[in-house]
Amino acid sequence: MGSLLVFDLDGTLVDSSRDLAAATNAALERVAPGHTAIPLAVVCSFVGEGARLLVDRSLRHAGIDRSADEVLPVFFECYSERLLETTALYPGMAEALDRLSGHTLAVLTNKPGPFSRTILEGLGVSPRFARIWGAGDVEERKPNPSGLRRLVEELGATAGATWMIGDSAIDVRTARAAGVRAAGVTWGLDPEGVRREEPDTLVDDPRQLARLGT
Secondary structure: OOOOEEEEOEEEEEEEEHHHHHHHHHHHHHOOOOOOOOOOOHHHHOOOOOHHHHHHHHHHHHHHOHHHHHHHHHHHHHOOOOOOOEEEEOOHHHHHHHHHOOOOEEEEEEEEHHHHHHOOOOOOOHHOOEOOOOOOOOEOOOOOHHHHHHHHHHHHHHHHHEEEEEEEEEHHHHHHHHHOOOEEEEEOOHHHHHHHHOEEEEOOHHHHHHHHHH
């Protein structure tokens, strides 16, 4: 058996930024018609720690006096309508996954599991992953390491032969907490944050992912 490579989703495997921003602004428009749309770059800065925090930060930014718990179902409805309008694998990612076929691949994300599976199924790559886990599939979201540790155990891997691959500081912290190696990708949503966490390696191009399996 080769290495176990566990991928984050948004900002690592897929560029979902425009669909997330569109869903966020659509949800805010439903609860506060006429609000000023939040720019794409600002929404992107809110992504990575789960949908509730995305909604909470967006409400605060827009100055809308509604609770995140109240607006979260609206966001989920808006997002479910546009999961794959513009979301796509990063250039070179499909080829990179092909080159890793001798290794066990999995996904661990803070996005809801059903959305994550729908996206990867729609993009034609879900069969490449032994597990696709998100919020609702694991008890605690990243950076809690419990989901990553479960993946290592269930997939018969060892911590020393496992990589957590992500685009944010949260992914690096998750890897550290689980005792596995961390690979930070620089094409995602938070390249500066991932660099500050000093992962075991930085990956600047999906084609470089193949070296993690050696």
